[in-house]
Amino acid sequence: MGLTEKEVEHLAGLARLKLTPGERQMFTSQLSEVVEYVAKVQSLNDKVLEQEAAASAELRPDEVKVWPQADELVELAPGQRENLITVPEVFSDRE
Amino acid sequence: MLTIRELTSKIVSGELKATAVVEQYLKELARSKINSFITTIPEEALAQAKNIDAKISKGESLGALAGVPLAVKDIIVTRGLRSTGGSKILDTYVPPYDATVVEKVRKAGAIIVGKTNCDEFAMGSSGENSGYGPTQNPWQTTCVTGGSSSGSAAAVAAGECLAALGTDTGGSIRQPAAFCGVVGLKPTYGRVSRYGLMAMTSSLDQAGPITRNVEDAALILQVIAGHDARDATSSPATVPDYPAALKQDIKGLRVGVAKEFFAEGLAPEVKDLVEQAIDKIRSLGASVVEVSLPTLAYALAAYYVICPSEVSANLARYDGIRFGVREKTKTLFELYSETRGRLLGPEVKRRIMLGTYVLSAGYYEAYYRQAQLARQIIKSDFKQVFDKVEVLAAPTTPTPAFALGSKTADPLTMYLADVYTVPVNIAGLPALSLPCGFTASALPVGLQLIGPAWSEARLLQLAYHYEQAESWLGRFPAGVNLLY
Numbered sequence: 001m002g003l004t005e006k007e008v009e010h011l012a013g014l015a016r017l018k019l020t021p022g023e024r025q026m027f028t029s030q031l032s033e034v035v036e037y038v039a040k041v042q043s044l045n046d047k048v049l050e051q052e053a054a055a056s057a058e059l060r061p062d063e064v065k066v067w068p069q070a071d072e073l074v075e076l077a078p079g080q081r082e083n084l085i086t087v088p089e090v091f092s093d094r095e
Numbered sequence: 096m097l098t099i100r101e102l103t104s105k106i107v108s109g110e111l112k113a114t115a116v117v118e119q120y121l122k123e124l125a126r127s128k129i130n131s132f133i134t135t136i137p138e139e140a141l142a143q144a145k146n147i148d149a150k151i152s153k154g155e156s157l158g159a160l161a162g163v164p165l166a167v168k169d170i171i172v173t174r175g176l177r178s179t180g181g182s183k184i185l186d187t188y189v190p191p192y193d194a195t196v197v198e199k200v201r202k203a204g205a206i207i208v209g210k211t212n213c214d215e216f217a218m219g220s221s222g223e224n225s226g227y228g229p230t231q232n233p234w235q236t237t238c239v240t241g242g243s244s245s246g247s248a249a250a251v252a253a254g255e256c257l258a259a260l261g262t263d264t265g266g267s268i269r270q271p272a273a274f275c276g277v278v279g280l281k282p283t284y285g286r287v288s289r290y291g292l293m294a295m296t297s298s299l300d301q302a303g304p305i306t307r308n309v310e311d312a313a314l315i316l317q318v319i320a321g322h323d324a325r326d327a328t329s330s331p332a333t334v335p336d337y338p339a340a341l342k343q344d345i346k347g348l349r350v351g352v353a354k355e356f357f358a359e360g361l362a363p364e365v366k367d368l369v370e371q372a373i374d375k376i377r378s379l380g381a382s383v384v385e386v387s388l389p390t391l392a393y394a395l396a397a398y399y400v401i402c403p404s405e406v407s408a409n410l411a412r413y414d415g416i417r418f419g420v421r422e423k424t425k426t427l428f429e430l431y432s433e434t435r436g437r438l439l440g441p442e443v444k445r446r447i448m449l450g451t452y453v454l455s456a457g458y459y460e461a462y463y464r465q466a467q468l469a470r471q472i473i474k475s476d477f478k479q480v481f482d483k484v485e486v487l488a489a490p491t492t493p494t495p496a497f498a499l500g501s502k503t504a505d506p507l508t509m510y511l512a513d514v515y516t517v518p519v520n521i522a523g524l525p526a527l528s529l530p531c532g533f534t535a536s537a538l539p540v541g542l543q544l545i546g547p548a549w550s551e552a553r554l555l556q557l558a559y560h561y562e563q564a565e566s567w568l569g570r571f572p573a574g575v576n577l578l579y
Binding site for chain 2: 003007008011012013014015016017018019023026027030031033034035037038039040041042044059060069072073076077078079085087088089090
């Protein structure tokens with residue numbers, strides 16, 4: 001049960017990955033092969049296993065802890081101004 | 096060749112100068128032709144060595160790794176030192192913080208000499224998925240080192256550092272350790288903090304040591320293990336004294352051999368060497384028991400559903416907005432798709448898309464949910480085996496190091512290289528690989544020892560006894576000059 005190129009294009013769109021036509025073709029056959037292989041997991045019966053008690057992650061108290069190097073994080077961005085990270089406008093389909 | 100303990104005691108006593116030791120390793124590093132490092136910091140390393148020598152002359156006490164030239168896999172963040180994760184998308188990224196494991200080794204006095212090459216975001220089994228070119232195996236430079244901790248394993252084998260930190264999600268410490276003839280340990284999931292590891296598969300990733308001998312691995316594990324409040328999946332379980340446990344007697348230890356590890360696909364030379372190693376272990380007083388892991392074959396399939404699923408989520412952060420490289424584009428959508436499209440490698444893209452697929456409506460039940468079921472079943476199978484034996488002995492890899500370029504045409508062929516290591520990660524268990532011989536073409540082969548959760552001390556113990564009884568210790572590739 002392989003993938004079509006159209007499906008791969010859709011997945012690439014969802015994952016925000018720009019693919020060349022060559023990549024799209026290559027990934028279609030490669031992903032189809034892998035999907036076929038991993039489908040093996042479907043042959044395992046839905047046995048009722050002794051359910052392990054879901055490990056509840058130990059959560060810390062919901063207290064704000066200021067991380068002292070926030071300005072370093074802003075400096076790391078590809079573009080910044082007045083302690084803000086600059087980005088292209090979100091609604092870019094406006095005229 | 097000195098162990099870490101021997102080296103640090105000579106440095107602390109003043110018999111050896113840390114600067115002399117570091118200088119030797121930096122010299123090897125400088126003449127390296129195997130592309131084992133992405134970034135090296137010789138000046139800083141030397142300055143730190145001088146600092147250590149100064150502290151010693153003042154009589155200050157130092158940690159267990161004082162003066163040890165250490166390399167860190169580039170997927171582990173280091174403050175002020177570029178960390179790329181093996182990816183071009185982080186080509187310019189300089190982290191503002193240290194991973195917990197880095198904090199710990201620094202505190203213990205280790206001297207970081209550089210960041211090692213690795214498959215991009217730890218995805219790969221050969222080193223060929225690195226954005227910075229593959230690392231060559233120092234035993235045979237036409238061969239791969241294995242991955243994803245390709246540079247770490249190669250650098251230790253080639254005498255470019257005394258020890259290294261790697262990470263293991265599906266075999267990425269053990270497999271390159273086997274291919275490069277060194278020791279590599281993957282701890283129990285939760286034994287070592289993941290804070291500061293660039294997340295790949297959060298439910299499987301673990302950091303661990305890659306060393307020249309078992310005692311060094313025990314020592315480094317001692318330093319890096321332990322609970323970390325900054326990693327909610329790290330365990331509060333007590334950390335035993337790993338080095339102290341090494342010499343304890345192994346007589347009567349029950350070692351299991353599962354036939355599923357010796358099935359079709361295992362190269363005859365590897366099979367012979369591993370069987371000889373198991374015979375040796377028997378002669379040391381252990382009893383060898385036949386066991387079975389009937390669902391072993393499902394582990395790889397489960398892994399290649401679970402791993403891409405988590406990857407598709409974990410790599411969404413590499414969007415060109417907050418860190419790393421950003422493509423110049425008109426629209427925001429293009430910024431994401433062109434930055435990621437141009438700067439992420441093919442294996443990373445494959446796994447992101449595969450993850451997106453198996454998590455999508457209509458496929459989630461058939462793939463992701465079934466893979467999680469497989470995981471439960473595999474865990475349960477291992478539990479049953481460990482009711483009968485204390486340790487499992489198996490090959491680490493089905494073949495020795497393969498030729499560069501020989502598995503890159505077909506991703507599935509590459510994935511199959513991890514068939515013996517992946518089940519261990521799926522079950523969250525500890526395992527180590529250590530050398531058990533060389534093939535006729537002089538390539539190293541690894542013996543894998545697997546234990547139940549939190550049994551690192553016993554694994555190291557058995558490994559130590561085997562290592563001391565054999566002659567693989569102290570063998571290095573031709574041309575490797577080691578004074579220390």
